[in-house]
Amino acid sequence: xxxxxxxxxxxxxxxxxxxxxxxxxxxxxxxxxxxxxxxxxxxxxxxxxxxxxxxxxxxxxxxxxxxxxxxxxxxxxxxxxxxxxxxxxxxxxxxxxxxxxxxxxxxxxxxxxxxxxxxxxxxxxxxxxxxxxxxxxxxxxxxxxxxxxxxxxxxxxxxxxxxxxxxxxxxxxxxxxxxxxxxxxxxxxxxxxxxxxxxxxxxxxxxxxxxxxxxxxxxxxxxxxxxxxxxxxxxxxxxxxxxxxxxxxxxxxxxxxxxxxxxxxxxxxxxxxxxxxxxxxxxxxxxxxxxxxxxxxxxxxxxxxxxxxxxxxxxxxxxxxxxxxxxxxxxxxxxxxxxxxxxxxxxxxxxxxxxxxxxxxxxxxxxxxxxxxxxxxxxxxxxxxxxxxxxxxxxxxxxxxxxxxxxxxxxxxxxxxxxxxxxxxxxxxxxxxxxxxxxxxxxxxxxxxxxxxxxxxxxxxxxxxxxxxxxxxxxxxxxxxxxxxxxxxxxxxxxxxxxxxxxxxxxxxxxxxxxxxxx
Ligand code: SIN
Numbered sequence: 001x002x003x004x005x006x007x008x009x010x011x012x013x014x015x016x017x018x019x020x021x022x023x024x025x026x027x028x029x030x031x032x033x034x035x036x037x038x039x040x041x042x043x044x045x046x047x048x049x050x051x052x053x054x055x056x057x058x059x060x061x062x063x064x065x066x067x068x069x070x071x072x073x074x075x076x077x078x079x080x081x082x083x084x085x086x087x088x089x090x091x092x093x094x095x096x097x098x099x100x101x102x103x104x105x106x107x108x109x110x111x112x113x114x115x116x117x118x119x120x121x122x123x124x125x126x127x128x129x130x131x132x133x134x135x136x137x138x139x140x141x142x143x144x145x146x147x148x149x150x151x152x153x154x155x156x157x158x159x160x161x162x163x164x165x166x167x168x169x170x171x172x173x174x175x176x177x178x179x180x181x182x183x184x185x186x187x188x189x190x191x192x193x194x195x196x197x198x199x200x201x202x203x204x205x206x207x208x209x210x211x212x213x214x215x216x217x218x219x220x221x222x223x224x225x226x227x228x229x230x231x232x233x234x235x236x237x238x239x240x241x242x243x244x245x246x247x248x249x250x251x252x253x254x255x256x257x258x259x260x261x262x263x264x265x266x267x268x269x270x271x272x273x274x275x276x277x278x279x280x281x282x283x284x285x286x287x288x289x290x291x292x293x294x295x296x297x298x299x300x301x302x303x304x305x306x307x308x309x310x311x312x313x314x315x316x317x318x319x320x321x322x323x324x325x326x327x328x329x330x331x332x333x334x335x336x337x338x339x340x341x342x343x344x345x346x347x348x349x350x351x352x353x354x355x356x357x358x359x360x361x362x363x364x365x366x367x368x369x370x371x372x373x374x375x376x377x378x379x380x381x382x383x384x385x386x387x388x389x390x391x392x393x394x395x396x397x398x399x400x401x402x403x404x405x406x407x408x409x410x411x412x413x414x415x416x417x418x419x420x421x422x423x424x425x426x427x428x429x430x431x432x433x434x435x436x437x438x439x440x441x442x443x444x445x446x447x448x449x450x451x452x453x454x455x456x457x458x459x460x461x462x463x464x465x466x467x468x469x470x471x472x473x474x475x476x477x478x479x480x481x482x483x484x485x486x487x488x489x490x491x492x493x494x495x496x497x498x499x500x501x502x503x504x505x506x507x508x509x510x511x512x513x514x515x516x517x518x519x
Contacts (some may be wrong), residue, residue: 002041003516004171004404005178005310008032009396010150013184013388015170015211017133018044020357020378020424021190022139025149027386032150032184033143034172036312039151042192042206043358047132048246048310050125051379052372053088055110058455059122060119061085061471068373071117071276072366073480074495075224080363082346084380092124098138106237114251115371117276121251129246129310133161135375154178156413157191157210158352159405160218160455161397167218167353168397171404173413173456175226181510183402185394186352188385189215189340190378193358194228195241197465198333199420202234202244206417209464210456211359215340217405218465219504223348224338224361224497225471226482230432230517232281233254233296235318240255242332242385244312244321245296247371250274252307254298257326258287264294278368278481281331284430288330293328305512331432335374336471337365338471346385349501352394356381363497367480401509411456418449422465425449431467435485439473471498 012028014021017035025031054064064085069076092110094103102124103111113123125135139146143149150430154175161169161181164256169183191211215222233249233256234242250256250273257263268283269275287294298304304311304323315322339361344361346354357378364377429442446469450462475498477491 002182006180009183012186013182017189018042018192018377019135019359020382022143023379023382024188025386026142026382029148034152034155036156038141038153041201045132045136045248046204047375048129048244049115049248049372050123050131051375052122053124055089056112056120059120067119067298068370071368071370073368074516075366075497077363079136084364087380088376088438098136098142100138108358113248116274117248117370129308146456157509159213159408162218162404163397163401166351168402185396186389189355189359190357191359194334194464195333197422197426197461200332201241202231203241203284204286204332204334208460209462213460213463216467216502217505219501221341221499221501223341223499225468227337228333228365229335229481230281230331231334232284232331233329236328236330237318245311249298252301257295257297257368276368281432282483285331289295296329296331297326335369337369345388346381354385354386402510405505406508407505409460414455415457416455417463418453422461426465430472433483433485434472439469442469501508
């Protein structure tokens with residue numbers, strides 16, 4: 001008999017320890033941070049690009065917001081773009097106060113990089129291309145120094161607790177294999193994206209869509225799931241995940257060329273290599289699909305190893321010499337614009353649940369995210385959520401009303417082989433280019449796999465992948481990162497975000513579950 005081994009209550013429970021979750025926890029106080037591996041593991045620490053912020057003399061948040069909206073395929077929410085870009089300079093100041101060491105010019109001002117889709121240099125970075133690592137360093141230190149923030153590592157969140165329409169907490173499988181029911185008046189999900197559901201990804205192993213799966217199972221509104229961003233320049237090495245070759249390289253002059261030396265992006269977009277990411281990824285994919293090899297030629301960048309130490313380390317570790325020769329590249333799943341739908345305060349459709357970071361669909365990114373807006377979104381929404389929760393004073397849930405999904409009670413952690421099958425289907429049929437036929441097949445295959453999923457990981461992968469494939473099938477047009485070969489143009493009738501509430505799975509009273517197990 002599977003049981004809950006521990007029941008605990010906290011004023012605030014934060015799931016996930018990337019930039020968004022740690023920012024929320026620092027703002028909230030009196031919180032527990034639950035994280036599935038080590039504190040700070042996950043996408044944030046791997047971020048190479050940086051944090052977009054209008055901090056230079058000639059720049060304005062309004063210009064940053066305009067760039068954000070311009071590349072987003074008509075689906076960005078203007079108000080959200082405005083509030084996030086307006087918050088950016090203050091968020092950078094906050095990080096500097098926490099001790100972040102950003103790269104600076106000789107005169108002491110922030111050194112600003114350029115990335116695709118930005119109309120000017122505005123990317124704040126650290127140690128060249130190791131911004132995420134610096135962010136995690138300062139946020140982790142700040143959290144560790146706070147006695148009112150408890151951190152539980154190696155706690156895998158598996159299902160949301162509900163009390164009627166309200167979210168009342170979360171169940172974790174812990175390092176010792178036991179289960180804890182965490183009850184709270186305010187649950188913050190910051191569980192990251194879904195990149196690991198694709199055979200080719202730049203994302204670390206932790207990024208498996210856990211929050212999205214839990215929300216779908218609880219009937220919480222999710223949206224824009226079809227919009228998966230593929231980064232155009234992952235290093236085409238025999239590695240999993242694929243090393244990222246940051247877009248900042250193209251900002252410093254690196255070129256994309258075919259094996260015959262053709263700079264193919266010149267005929268695709270006026271900004272060539274600095275065109276919006278969806279355009280560069282698709283053009284690159286089409287070259288590969290046509291049988292060309294594609295390379296990123298960064299040999300013209302001076303002082304490469306000191307300016308891009310992370311890329312240099314990753315590339316040389318994989319046997320490539322970025323200074324000596326062009327490097328082979330492929331698009332790879334990188335970021336999910338879709339997720340758990342939130343409003344501008346970070347509130348989900350279910351009272352008691354807030355969401356931030358890549359797990360959220362706030363409307364900032366629309367159908368295609370502007371480079372280096374993701375760390376910023378986590379910083380901005382993590383802080384907004386803390387403020388919103390402080391003014392909300394949600395009462396603790398009544399334990400007698402709390403329920404937990406029945407069908408997940410006996411699932412344990414581990415990969416039973418289903419996850420790798422899911423990753424292959426997603427890459428082959430729900431990738432850079434999709435078709436109605438391929439998506440229909442993916443939906444069927446994923447549903448069949450879902451029926452046999454026996455572990456939490458397999459259940460999460462099949463649940464989330466099926467929802468993404470179905471959303472892609474349901475959008476018969478091309479927009480931003482979502483490209484349908486059978487509907488290659490945008491359709492004005494579809495110039496809207498998608499919002500879905502899946503039917504919640506059946507639940508059973510938490511107290512009964514504990515009592516049965518104890519009996
Ligand atoms: C990159 O460094 O190219 C990625 C930055 C981002 O995902 O915004």
